[in-house]
Amino acid sequence: MFAFQALFYTFVHVRFAEYYAALIGAPLISVVVMVNAGADATGTLQSAGERWARILERGWAIVLLDVGISFVELAGLQTMGGGTIDPGATLLGLLALFLAAMLVYAEPFACLEREVTTLMVLPFALMRSMMLSWVNVSRIFSLFAIQLGLNVVDLLLARGLASAGIKDATMIELLFWTLVTAPLAVLFTVAYLDTLAQERSATE
Numbered sequence: 001m002f003a004f005q006a007l008f009y010t011f012v013h014v015r016f017a018e019y020y021a022a023l024i025g026a027p028l029i030s031v032v033v034m035v036n037a038g039a040d041a042t043g044t045l046q047s048a049g050e051r052w053a054r055i056l057e058r059g060w061a062i063v064l065l066d067v068g069i070s071f072v073e074l075a076g077l078q079t080m081g082g083g084t085i086d087p088g089a090t091l092l093g094l095l096a097l098f099l100a101a102m103l104v105y106a107e108p109f110a111c112l113e114r115e116v117t118t119l120m121v122l123p124f125a126l127m128r129s130m131m132l133s134w135v136n137v138s139r140i141f142s143l144f145a146i147q148l149g150l151n152v153v154d155l156l157l158a159r160g161l162a163s164a165g166i167k168d169a170t171m172i173e174l175l176f177w178t179l180v181t182a183p184l185a186v187l188f189t190v191a192y193l194d195t196l197a198q199e200r201s202a203t204e
Helices: 002-011 017-042 048-080 087-102 106-112 118-133 137-163 170-203
Strands: none
Touching: 017 048, 017 106, 017 170, 048 087, 048 106, 048 118, 087 118, 087 137, 106 118, 106 170, 118 170, 137 170
């Protein structure tokens, strides 16, 4: 995937080529990892053909969810960091970040849920993630904090490379996100499955 992103950034001469490369590359890594990790953990999708069929079936949904949640997160951060002390903007920013935190289970749901049609994946993923977020509220904020922490690391990495005289650090940043996306996807999948188990235990 990193090779694909590097080739796209190098040879596709459009504005924000690095953004588009990361926008599609990271979700595709996530869907492959989540489907395989979830199938191994639950004993479903035994054959490679079944797993790749699920990946191809749900890949588009993961890309859309990743982009949408990223925009919600970015909107919240920008609203809070507007440079002026505005209680209204701060409240809206906090609400946007809270919404982004409540959607941490949307991608694992879209990858692993069997009892949902392809066209209904997105609305059900959003709804179920918000429902599951109340099962263990502290967990969703921990997962969201990890996401924000990785963004901070990426920012510090970019600044460090710039201070070292490296003008174009795009390849290094793409490599960074390629390396962290897979373990992050495993973590979210395990958290999602454990939260499902907690929900079942609470209702039995």
